[in-house]
Amino acid sequence: MAKNNLEASCEPCENGFKCRFRSSEDGIDFVEERVQVWLSANRTGADAFSIRLIVREALTNAVFHGNRNDPAKEVFFTLEAEPHLLRIQVEDQGQGFNWRDKVLAPLEPTAKRGRGLTILQTFSRSARYNEKGNVLTVLIDAEGVQA
Amino acid sequence: MAKNNLEASCEPCENGFKCRFRSSEDGIDFVEERVQVWLSANRTGADAFSIRLIVREALTNAVFHGNRNDPAKEVFFTLEAEPHLLRIQVEDQGQGFNWRDKVLAPLEPTAKRGRGLTILQTFSRSARYNEKGNVLTVLIDAEGVQA
Amino acid sequence: MIEIEEQQGQTIVRPGFDLVSHRVVELRDTILDLAAQGRQKVILDLVRVTLIDSMGVGVVVACLKTLKQRGGDLKVTTDNEDIIRLFNLLKLGYILI
Amino acid sequence: MIEIEEQQGQTIVRPGFDLVSHRVVELRDTILDLAAQGRQKVILDLVRVTLIDSMGVGVVVACLKTLKQRGGDLKVTTDNEDIIRLFNLLKLGYILI
Ligand SMILES: Nc1ncnc2c1ncn2[C@@H]1O[C@H](COP(=O)(O)OP(=O)(O)O)[C@@H](O)[C@H]1O
Ligand SMILES: Nc1ncnc2c1ncn2[C@@H]1O[C@H](COP(=O)(O)OP(=O)(O)O)[C@@H](O)[C@H]1O
Numbered sequence: 001m002a003k004n005n006l007e008a009s010c011e012p013c014e015n016g017f018k019c020r021f022r023s024s025e026d027g028i029d030f031v032e033e034r035v036q037v038w039l040s041a042n043r044t045g046a047d048a049f050s051i052r053l054i055v056r057e058a059l060t061n062a063v064f065h066g067n068r069n070d071p072a073k074e075v076f077f078t079l080e081a082e083p084h085l086l087r088i089q090v091e092d093q094g095q096g097f098n099w100r101d102k103v104l105a106p107l108e109p110t111a112k113r114g115r116g117l118t119i120l121q122t123f124s125r126s127a128r129y130n131e132k133g134n135v136l137t138v139l140i141d142a143e144g145v146q147a
Numbered sequence: 148m149a150k151n152n153l154e155a156s157c158e159p160c161e162n163g164f165k166c167r168f169r170s171s172e173d174g175i176d177f178v179e180e181r182v183q184v185w186l187s188a189n190r191t192g193a194d195a196f197s198i199r200l201i202v203r204e205a206l207t208n209a210v211f212h213g214n215r216n217d218p219a220k221e222v223f224f225t226l227e228a229e230p231h232l233l234r235i236q237v238e239d240q241g242q243g244f245n246w247r248d249k250v251l252a253p254l255e256p257t258a259k260r261g262r263g264l265t266i267l268q269t270f271s272r273s274a275r276y277n278e279k280g281n282v283l284t285v286l287i288d289a290e291g292v293q294a
Numbered sequence: 295m296i297e298i299e300e301q302q303g304q305t306i307v308r309p310g311f312d313l314v315s316h317r318v319v320e321l322r323d324t325i326l327d328l329a330a331q332g333r334q335k336v337i338l339d340l341v342r343v344t345l346i347d348s349m350g351v352g353v354v355v356a357c358l359k360t361l362k363q364r365g366g367d368l369k370v371t372t373d374n375e376d377i378i379r380l381f382n383l384l385k386l387g388y389i390l391i
Numbered sequence: 392m393i394e395i396e397e398q399q400g401q402t403i404v405r406p407g408f409d410l411v412s413h414r415v416v417e418l419r420d421t422i423l424d425l426a427a428q429g430r431q432k433v434i435l436d437l438v439r440v441t442l443i444d445s446m447g448v449g450v451v452v453a454c455l456k457t458l459k460q461r462g463g464d465l466k467v468t469t470d471n472e473d474i475i476r477l478f479n480l481l482k483l484g485y486i487l488i
Contacts, residue, residue: 025315025316028315029315049376050376053345056347057347057348060315060348100485103482104256104485106253107385107482109251109384109386110251111352111355112356115348115384116348118482119347119348119384121479122269122479122482123383125475125479126484126487127484172412172413175412176412196441196442196473197473200444203411204445207412207445207446247388251385251388256482256483257452257456258452260445260449262445262448262449262481265385265480265481266444266480269385272378272382273387273390275388
C-alpha cells in the first residue's frame, strides 16, 4: 500500500516496533499492515482479529478525535511484547479528553456511533489513558510470548 | 446441598439432562450443581465459567422475573450437547416479556441492575427467546462435543 | 467491489472488502440505493469480510434503521467466529441470521 | 465468611463465597457497615471467589457509588481471568486494580 502523500515511518525497538505518521486514514492502514507483518513473523499466540481491531480503534480515535485529522499533528504507535502480553501504546497530539466519563458511557446497541471505547475495553486485557487522555495503553493477552 | 423444602427433579435425556423445580433460589443452586456434575463427567471443551454464569442468569430471570418467585410456578431446564455446541433451554410459567426492546437496552456500566441480558448475549454464541418471551434458548461453543 | 444478488424477494449484498474506516461509505450508499429502489429486505453476507470496526458496525446499524423505517429489514450472515463475537459483545447478536 | 483486614489506611474485604444471587447481600452489608465506621477506602479481594453474576456485579457497583459519595473508593483485585473478562465485558475494567 504505497501511498504517495503518506508521511509515515516505522522502526524496530526492543521486543517490538514503533511507528509515527501524520494524521491521515492511510496512516492507520499503514500501521495495521506493519502490525500484521510483525504478527506473522512473531508467534505470540495472541488473537489477530482482536489486535487488528484494537489497533484500528485506537488509531482512529487518535487521528480523528485527538488530532482532528490535522496533518500537522502526528500519531505515535508502539507495540511491545512482554511475558504473556502485548503492550500497545498510541499517543496523539490533541488536547486529551475526559476519558473517565467517556469510558463509563452506556453502550447503546442501536446508536450509529460510540462503540470505539467499548471495543477497546472488551477486546483487551486492559485499556487505560494517561491523566490528560492523549496516551492510550492497551494490554492484550498473548500466551505465546516468552520475552 | 439437600434443601428440605426444595421441590426439584432431574433426569437424563438424549445427550444431556433435564431438570424442573418450583420457583426458589435454592432451585437455581440445585440446577447449577447438576450442571457442574454433568460438565465434569462430559468433556465438552466448553468454558465452565461461562456456562455457570449463563445458567444462573437464565434461571434467575425465570424465577424472579418470569415466575415472580411464585412457588406454584415451575422452571424447566434442559441441557443438550450438539456437535460443537451446548444448547441450554429455560422455560418459565410467567407472562413473557417484550424481549425485543429489552435486549437492545443500553448497557449502563454504573447502574445497579440490568446486566443479565447483556451477560446472556455476550457470554454465549446466541441467546434467543420464543415470541412470548418465556422460553430462552442459549447456544454455547463447545469444541469438544462430537455428539 | 460489492456483489448484489436477488434471491426469493431478498437482496443479498456481499461486500468484497473489510468494513473499516471511511471505506464503509460505499456499502452504506449501495444499501441506501437499494432501499430507494424498493429493495428493502437485505441480507448482508460477510463471507469476504475479515474485519469490521466501530465505523463498520455503525454503518450496518444505520442501514438497518433506514430499512426498518421503510418496512424492510437487514440481517447479517457470516461464519466468522470473530465477527459473530464482535456483534454479540456489542449487543447486536439479534442482527445475525 | 468475609475476612476484613486493615492495610495502610485501606480496608481489604475478602469474601469467602461466590458473589451470586441474594447471597451477596452479606457482602453489601459488610461494606456499608465499614463505610458507616469511616472506613471508606476498600479493596475487594476476590481470591476466594470463583463466580460473580449480575447481582454480584450490581452490589459491587452499588458499594462503589456509596463509598465515592462519602469521599472513599473501591477497587477490585483478582487474578481470575474469567472474572477480569466479566468486568471488562460489562465496561467495568476501570474498577480492577
Ligand atoms: N484520543 C482522543 N482524543 C480526544 N477525544 C477522544 C479520544 N478518543 C476518544 N475520544 C472521545 O471519546 C468519544 C467516544 O469515542 P468512541 O467510543 O471511539 O466513539 P466514536 O468515535 O464513535 O465517537 C469520542 O466521541 C471523543 O469525544
Ligand atoms: N423470563 C422473563 N420473564 C419476564 N421478564 C423478563 C424475563 N427475563 C428478563 N425479563 C425482563 O427483562 C429485564 C432485564 O433483565 P436483566 O437484564 O436480567 O436485568 P435485571 O434482572 O437486573 O433487571 C428485567 O428487568 C425484566 O423486566
